[in-house]
Amino acid sequence: MMKFLFDVFPVIFFFITYKWGERNAETSQQIANQVLSQFTAGNGISLEQAPILLATALAIVASVVQIGYLLISKKKVDAMLWISFFIITVFGSATIYFQNDAFIKWKPTIIYWCYGISFLISDLFFKKNLLKVAMGGQIIMPDDIWRKLNLIWAVYFISMGILNIYVAFNFPQSTWVSFKLYSIGALPAFLILQSFFLAKHIQDPQ
Structure with missing residues (x-):
């Protein structure tokens, strides 16, 4: 059970961040613009875009921490975790850069x-x-x-x-x-x- 929760940690983190961003839209937008605007192709992050972009960014961070923890602990990283890490990094980065949630949805x-x-x-x-x-x-x-x-x-x-x-x-x-x-x-x-x-x-x- 603990391994299962560890494996899905980035998804849980994504959900929590998104729901927080929905309830605190203006704060979410301010944080997203401060942290992520330099990584986007647009001029700014809108109120509607902020929750999904912020959640995506933190999911990428959570995935990096997840893999990093296993490597530092000298534990085996399952092939499925490597696949998930690669895909969340690529599709998540595209979501943030193009400010388009279609990438993360795929x-x-x-x-x-x-x-x-x-x-x-x-x-x-x-x-x-x-x-x-x-x-x-x-x-x-x-x-x-x-x-x-x-x-x-x-x-x-x-x-x-x-x-x-x-x-x-x-x-x-x-x-x-x-x-x-x-x-x-x-x-x-x-x-x-x-x-x-x-x-x-x-x-x-x-």
């Missing part, structure tokens, strides 16, 4: 699709089941079940990416920010459902 989808495509490509082209590599030491199952589970994960991530885009561009910005946080809860729920599927197929070690 960020979760790009991450989800990277995960989903990785599951598919590794299995189809390299005959390497990522789930089996990660969990094979703790769980023993037939190879065909591993393949089904791998496909389920791929479909889950691709579907979440599509859902994010739908919400991002069909609902108000504030609704999308809330969805971005609450959708994190979909993963534990998915894992619980997955456990029922696994229970029928896990084999006892000989």
